[in-house]
Amino acid sequence: MNSTSEPLVSILTPVYNCEKYLAECIESVLAQTYNNWEYVIVNNCSTDRTLEIAERYARKDQRIRIHNTTQLLDVIKNHNYAFRLISPESKYCKIVQADDWLFPDCIRKMVEVAESNPTVGIVGSYRLEERYVSCDGLPYPSTMVSGKEICRSRFLGGPYIFGSPTTILIRSDLIRARKPFYNESNLHADQEACYDVLKDSDFGFVHQVLTFTRRHNETKTTYARRLNTYILGELIIFKKYGRTYLSEQEYNEILTKKMGAYYRYLFKNFFLRKRKEVWDYHKKGLKELGFPVSYVKLFKVPFVILLNRFLAVFRIKKQDFLQKKYSPGNLR
Numbered sequence: 001m002n003s004t005s006e007p008l009v010s011i012l013t014p015v016y017n018c019e020k021y022l023a024e025c026i027e028s029v030l031a032q033t034y035n036n037w038e039y040v041i042v043n044n045c046s047t048d049r050t051l052e053i054a055e056r057y058a059r060k061d062q063r064i065r066i067h068n069t070t071q072l073l074d075v076i077k078n079h080n081y082a083f084r085l086i087s088p089e090s091k092y093c094k095i096v097q098a099d100d101w102l103f104p105d106c107i108r109k110m111v112e113v114a115e116s117n118p119t120v121g122i123v124g125s126y127r128l129e130e131r132y133v134s135c136d137g138l139p140y141p142s143t144m145v146s147g148k149e150i151c152r153s154r155f156l157g158g159p160y161i162f163g164s165p166t167t168i169l170i171r172s173d174l175i176r177a178r179k180p181f182y183n184e185s186n187l188h189a190d191q192e193a194c195y196d197v198l199k200d201s202d203f204g205f206v207h208q209v210l211t212f213t214r215r216h217n218e219t220k221t222t223y224a225r226r227l228n229t230y231i232l233g234e235l236i237i238f239k240k241y242g243r244t245y246l247s248e249q250e251y252n253e254i255l256t257k258k259m260g261a262y263y264r265y266l267f268k269n270f271f272l273r274k275r276k277e278v279w280d281y282h283k284k285g286l287k288e289l290g291f292p293v294s295y296v297k298l299f300k301v302p303f304v305i306l307l308n309r310f311l312a313v314f315r316i317k318k319q320d321f322l323q324k325k326y327s328p329g330n331l332r
Helices: 022-030 050-060 075-083 106-116 147-155 172-176 189-197 220-227 229-245 248-272 276-289 295-325
Strands: 009-015 037-043 064-068 092-095 120-129 132-134 169-171 202-213
Touching: 009 022, 009 075, 009 106, 022 037, 022 050, 037 050, 037 075, 050 064, 075 092, 075 189, 092 106, 092 172, 106 120, 106 169, 106 202, 120 189, 147 189, 147 202, 147 229, 169 172, 189 229, 220 229, 220 276, 229 248, 229 276, 248 276, 248 295
Parallel strands: 009 037, 009 092, 037 064, 120 202
Antiparallel strands: 092 169, 120 132, 120 169
């Protein structure tokens, strides 16, 4: 692929108060071996030096555009705002979170996979999370997997390979076709969007580490982990798309397991750890999802836990008894 045939890629960075890492993020975009891109930085009413840093780079490279929101938006709405700013000529879209960065060949490698496979709607890769590599699990060296199969596999317990918004490249026409692109009622709308897009397209993959994700106390990751928003977000996604990728029997079996795990989580974090913030968040979320908390099911949890422990001890003792009974010394 040469520079004259490179399709336009829209790179987006929605940012709020990220002066500590923004320069490194922008530098990683400027260092790309792929040249035909536009870079839209959406400054979400930052109160630190974020805007100053972005403007300094915009003066150096005309491919960088800065947009300032008129009011503070939550994280998902800010992403949707950014999606609406991509050029009509854009063929692919690449988000780079302000505290993440890209390896130099990231966009080139991802575009090559997308251009080679017209049915691909999303392209992913391995990512480096601080010191650990994630988003693995797909067979090497295949660069394309059925979108329906990868979503079905995930619902059945397979690997999670979507990563974060920084990890993937998306066809711009698929973003334009969905307004808004992210579901603003789900904090994990980036995951939900993958399940929606892959209903009708395939998943491309580059077997290389192409992105870096930072984990620190200033990101929404800390908030998500404190409240475990993941368990609710996954349930929202499963209820919405589970029947699309699974049989009715599979859907019901997995839903039962998910709700059992959910109630165990609620019992441990509210009744045992007294974390009211966690209780309020999940009680409200489950009610809005159509699964209001059942106190009968909740109070059954300790009895189920004790029963499972008793059965586990019983199985161990039974196994020890059979091993002793049928040991070579006892069979003489």
